[in-house]
Amino acid sequence: MPKVLPEAPGPIGIFDSGYGGLTILHGIRSLLPQYDYIYLGDNARAPYGSRSFGIVYEFTRQAVMCLFEMGCHIVILGCNTASAKALRTIQQNDLPLADAGRRVLGIIRPTAEIIGNLTETRHIGILATEGTIKSESYNMEIKKLFPDIKVSGVACPFWVPLVEYNEGNSPGADYFVEKRIKQLLKTDSDIDTIILGCTHYPLLLPKIRKFVPNNIRIVSQGDYVANSLKNYFIRHPEMEGKCTKCGKVQYLTTEDPDRFRETAQIFLHENIEVENISLGSMS
Structure with missing residues (x-):
């Protein structure tokens, strides 16, 4: 039985198999700094690039559902591999069962x-x-x-x-x-x-x-994805209204937070606070 998901407005979720999605987050925050964001990196199971379609789909589905449960109404797959191998199946098969009012967008x-x-x-x-x-x-x-x-x-x-x-x-x-x-x-x-x-x-x-x-x-991709999201909100004000606006970012990783924090500095050039999170079985 599907879990009951939070209805209150929440942050924008951004998922990547590792660190690369931080360049997408940076581009989006530069253009839309007023929103709240949760960045989730599945670093413990990265890289996704050489994994099968089925495995990438399952890992991505777990991450999307986790972000939904944390209050996100819109999740961006800031990962080309996840966008290529999992986005369509999640949109067509999983969203109608989880919550047809939520959205998952890719970057391709x-x-x-x-x-x-x-x-x-x-x-x-x-x-x-x-x-x-x-x-x-x-x-x-x-x-x-x-x-x-x-x-x-x-x-x-x-x-x-x-x-x-x-x-x-x-x-x-x-x-x-x-x-x-x-x-x-x-x-x-x-x-x-x-x-x-x-x-x-x-x-x-x-x-x-x-x-x-x-x-x-x-x-x-960063700037183009950011502009696409801005235009998406203009076309879909009902989704924009489901996003909170305090300018905050929360970082989550399935790996060691200290390691994530150190590597993230290569992408963000700033110190961040990171929490560990578990997604399904780590295989």
């Missing part, structure tokens, strides 16, 4: 919506995790909106560890970053726009720009 669609205005050659590239590339979610979303755009993608399996171990600016990172960019541009030499399809990758921007030709635009 907002990025796809703006891409048609950014590319001139109509050839774009995606740099992302293995899971996001294999799901072809960007390809499908972009083709729905812009059938004339050609999409090419390359998985970058070592980029997330480079960020989380704070090695993104090291000389050793050059090899891994350059290799994947060359691979992408070799796939399609007409690419004029590259989407960073993982929320960790904005922290590698100095390295990425070093190896991407100046005529190619690099698209980071």
Whole structure:
């Protein structure tokens, strides 16, 4: 039997498998600082990138329900892999059973919506995790909106560890970053726009720009997701009214809070308070 969820207004939930969603949170808070937020990172079970659709769905569902139970009426999957592998099933199967008045939004669609205005050659590239590339979610979303755009993608399996171990600016990172960019541009030499399809990758921007030709635009998701949420609230004032506005942020992790706090400084450049939380069985 589904749990009875709180009806009172609550914070906006932002979920990620780890730390990358902090770049999404930063973008949203910069534009919409008045709202309250809960950030939940499933760091104990990260990374999600190479996990199966079924496992990513189950882990994401657990996190979404947890945020609902904590009072969130709207949850943003600040994770490309979760958006690719779990969002649609949760929207179609779980929301009607849990509470049809609540919403779960992803970050792939907002990025796809703006891409048609950014590319001139109509050839774009995606740099992302293995899971996001294999799901072809960007390809499908972009083709729905812009059938004339050609999409090419390359998985970058070592980029997330480079960020989380704070090695993104090291000389050793050059090899891994350059290799994947060359691979992408070799796939399609007409690419004029590259989407960073993982929320960790904005922290590698100095390295990425070093190896991407100046005529190619690099698209980071944070600002576009923030604008999409702002526009969503304009279109759906009933959902905006269910969000509290005290400018507070609560951070939760399924891992060690001290470790999360230390790594989060790489993304946020500020000290934060973090609490531990359990989500289902940690497998």
